[in-house]
Structure formats: C-alpha cells, structure tokens
Amino acid sequence: MTELLEKFNWSIIGHLSQIKFLQKSLINKQLSHAYLFCGPKNIGKKTIATLFSQTLICDNFKHLVTDLPCNHCQSCQQFIKGIYPDYFEINLLEDKKEISIEQIKELQYHLKLKSFLENYKITIISEAEKLNKESANALLKTLEEPFEKTIIILITTDLRKIPTTIISRCQLIKFNFVSDDLIYNYLLKKGETRENIRLITKLLRGRPGLIFQSNFSEFLNNYKQQINFLEKLIAIPIHQKIKSIALFIKEESHDKHDKLEEIINLWLIYFHDLFLLKSGNSEKIINQNHLKNLQKLEKTYSLNKIVELIKNLSQFSIKIQLNLNSKILIENLIINI
Numbered sequence: 001m002t003e004l005l006e007k008f009n010w011s012i013i014g015h016l017s018q019i020k021f022l023q024k025s026l027i028n029k030q031l032s033h034a035y036l037f038c039g040p041k042n043i044g045k046k047t048i049a050t051l052f053s054q055t056l057i058c059d060n061f062k063h064l065v066t067d068l069p070c071n072h073c074q075s076c077q078q079f080i081k082g083i084y085p086d087y088f089e090i091n092l093l094e095d096k097k098e099i100s101i102e103q104i105k106e107l108q109y110h111l112k113l114k115s116f117l118e119n120y121k122i123t124i125i126s127e128a129e130k131l132n133k134e135s136a137n138a139l140l141k142t143l144e145e146p147f148e149k150t151i152i153i154l155i156t157t158d159l160r161k162i163p164t165t166i167i168s169r170c171q172l173i174k175f176n177f178v179s180d181d182l183i184y185n186y187l188l189k190k191g192e193t194r195e196n197i198r199l200i201t202k203l204l205r206g207r208p209g210l211i212f213q214s215n216f217s218e219f220l221n222n223y224k225q226q227i228n229f230l231e232k233l234i235a236i237p238i239h240q241k242i243k244s245i246a247l248f249i250k251e252e253s254h255d256k257h258d259k260l261e262e263i264i265n266l267w268l269i270y271f272h273d274l275f276l277l278k279s280g281n282s283e284k285i286i287n288q289n290h291l292k293n294l295q296k297l298e299k300t301y302s303l304n305k306i307v308e309l310i311k312n313l314s315q316f317s318i319k320i321q322l323n324l325n326s327k328i329l330i331e332n333l334i335i336n337i
Contacts, residue, residue, distance in 0.1 A: 008050045009067035012044055013186045013208040014178035021173070022052050027064070031056075032171035033146040035132045035153045036128070036162065039175030041258070042209030046126060048175075049153045053087060056151070075117070085116040088123040092130050099127070101134040108138070111147045121150045128154035129161035136163050143169040177206025192216050199223075202286040203269065210262070226266045231293055233337055241334050245327075257320050260330070268313040268321050274298060275306045309337065 008023050025031055037045040051069065060066045069076050078084040088110060090103050093150060107123060115121055125131075131139065143152070143166060154170060156162055159295035180201050186208070187197045196216065203223060204210055211219055233241055273285040277298045285291065319329055 001227065007064055007066070007068055008055065009069060010048070011057075012048060014052070014182045015044060015048065015175055018173050018175060019048065022048070026052070026055060026068075031151060033151060034143050034166060034170040036159075036170035036172045037155045037175060038151060038159045038162075038172065039157065040177060040207065041157050042207035043175055043178060044209055045155050045175055046124070047209070047212075048210070049124050049155060053124065053151075053153070056120050056122060057084060057087065057117075075119070086119055086121045088121070089125065090125040091135065092127050097130070098132040099125070100129045100132070101138050103137045104131075104138040104142075108142055111150050115149065116268070119149070121147070123150070123152045125152065125154045129158045131162075132152040136166060140165055140169070169218065178208050179206070183208050187211070190216070196220065199286070199289075203266070205243060205265070205269075214324050215329070223266060226263050227270060227287065227290060229269050230270060230337075231290070233334060234297065240329075241337070243248050245331055245334055260326060261320060264313055264316045264333075268310065270294075271306060271309050271313060274301060275303075275310060278306060307312050 010019060010023075012019060035049075037049055054069040054076060055061060057075045057079060057126055058069040059075050060070045061068055065245055069079075071077075071080065075084060077089060088107060090099060090107060092099060111121055111123070125139075139152075140163070146152075153266070154162070154166070159167070183206070184197060184201045185203055187200060188194070192200075200211065200216065200219060203219075233244060236244070269286055270290070273287045273290075274294055276282060276284050277294050278301070282291075285294065287294065316329060316333065320326060
C-alpha cells in the first residue's frame with residue numbers, strides 16, 4: 001500500500017490522514033458518490049478536491065504506472081486548461097449571496113447526459129453553505145438518486161449551515177488548520193530567508209492557501225502596506241480617520257469580504273502583539289519589525305482598551321458572514337481605533 005501511495009503527485013501541506021484516506025479509496029476503487037469537505041478557509045480543501053478529481057480522470061489512473069495525476073496526458077491537459085468536458089464547478093456568482101436552484105438544475109442537466117469520454121463526471125461545489133433552501137432540496141434529490149459514475153464534492157467552512165439530510169448522504173471529511181512547523185518546513189525549501197519565513201508562517205496562522213494566492217514578495221508587501229496604514233490610522237484624529245474610510249473600502253468585488261477579513265486579521269495580530277507587550281510577553285510578538293511603534297502605543301493604550309479592540313476585531317468575520325453592512329462595520333472599527 002505504501003508503494004502505491006507514493007504514486008501520487010499531490011503537493012499538499014498537512015492533512016496527511018485525510019489525503020491517505022482519499023488516495024486509498026482511489027487505489028481500492030471504493031469511491032463515494034458524494035464527499036463533503038469541511039474546514040476553515042485557505043487551508044487546502046479546494047486544492048485537495050481538485051487533485052482528487054484530476055487523479056480520477058487521468059489517463060494513467062487505471063494502471064497506476066506513474067505519478068498521479070501525471071499532468072501530461074490528454075485528460076490532464078484538458079483539465080488543467082479548464083476544458084475537460086466531464087468536470088464541472090459551481091461557485092457563488094458575482095454579486096450573489098446564494099447558490100441558486102438554476103445553478104443546480106443546470107448541473108443536473110449535464111449529469112444526465114452521457115459522458116463524453118465514458119469516464120467519471122465530477123463536480124466541485126464551493127461555498128456549499130451558500131445553498132439556499134430550494135437549491136439544497138434540488139441537490140438532495142441528486143444525492144439520493146445519484147447518476148452512474150458521478151462524484152460530487154461539496155466544500156464548506158460552516159457545517160452548521162449544511163442541511164443534515166445532505167450531510168447524511170455524503171462522505172464527511174473534516175480538515176483543520178495546518179501546524180506552523182509543517183508550513184515553516186515547506187517554505188524553507190522555497191529559498192526565502194529564515195527571518196521572512198518565520199514572519200510569513202506566523203501571519204498565515206495555519207492557512208497555507210493564502211501564500212499560494214500570491215508570491216512571497218507580494219504577500220509581504222501587502223502585509224507591510226496594511227500595517228503601515230493601520231499605524232497611520234492610529235496616529236490621526238477622528239475627522240481624518242473618517243476620510244480614510246473611503247480609501248479603505250475602495251473596490252466592490254466578489255471577494256471583497258475575503259480581502260477585508262484578511263486585512264482585519266493582520267490588524268488583529270498587531271493588537272494582539274500590543275496586548276503581549278502590555279502584559280510583559282514581548283518575546284512572543286510577531287511584528288518584531290514594528291516593535292518601536294508598539295512600544296510607543298503601549299504607553300497610550302490601556303489594557304482594557306486593547307482587549308476591547310481585540311474583541312471587536314475578532315467579531316468582524318462573524319458579522320461579515322451575517323451579511324451585515326461592511327461599510328458600517330469598518331467605520332465603527334476605524335473610528336474606535
């Protein structure tokens with residue numbers, strides 16, 4: 001079994017037990033018609049779902065004779081280019097808050113058709129917690145009466161929002177944050193300085209997917225920009241802070257909330273460092289390159305004020321998921337910093 005598992009060409013940080021389970025199911029041809037991947041954002045769920053899907057349609061999969069997926073056969077090349085005819089993705093549409101029943105009906109239509117390549121038909125549904133009542137009921141019918149040789153992978157960050165009827169008809173696989181040691185050792189192979197790797201590892205907070213959305217320099221530049229912006233906000237009077245809000249929320253896009261959450265997470269780390277400094281644990285501070293500024297702030301902020309800010313920043317992600325007005329949330333945060 002170990003030799004067979006070595007056939008897989010899956011470059012993943014962490015999630016060893018989950019990966020072994022999926023790879024063994026591929027080797028033994030013991031596949032579920034539906035999987036539900038659950039866990040925090042940016043930890044690798046979508047990457048694993050994609051590798052699982054590509055492996056299953058790889059021309060070399062039947063023989064297990066090479067690294068899987070091989071990335072070179074006709075099926076792999078079509079998959080990589082996004083033109084493999086029997087692979088489908090359902091994502092939240094631009095400016096929509098829910099996955100509609102129309103999207104599920106379109107999927108059902110494609111699944112009914114005969115496979116172009118007489119292979120598996122595979123679907124990945126991202127943000128499955130955004131299924132509304134109608135679309136969830138429509139999907140449930142497909143899960144109850146699955147089409148032959150079809151596999152549906154649902155991905156969610158919030159299992160509580162998935163109907164129990166859907167959960168019960170899926171192979172549930174739970175994922176969690178990746179350890180700092182695994183992330184650090186992976187990044188160490190990429191040739192970056194140890195100082196930068198230590199900083200990046202701490203900033204990722206167990207979410208290696210964030211680093212794959214950019215490169216090292218872009219990630220660090222964004223971090224520096226956001227911390228510099230925060231320090232400027234702290235230093236200016238309220239009337240100037242209000243003017244800064246418009247600059248902060250300057251673009252409307254599908255992933256605007258995700259971008260806001262990541263910025264707020266960086267701010268949260270900064271104020272947590274201030275808390276550590278205030279409580280005499282400066283050796284644990286992540287933003288060591290901003291230590292002088294933190295030491296100045298430590299003299300002007302009370303411990304109660306720091307705790308209040310940390311609490312407000314921590315609740316931002318929850319409130320944004322409740323579809324509360326992001327502009328108002330940001331205004332309240334910035335004015336009270």
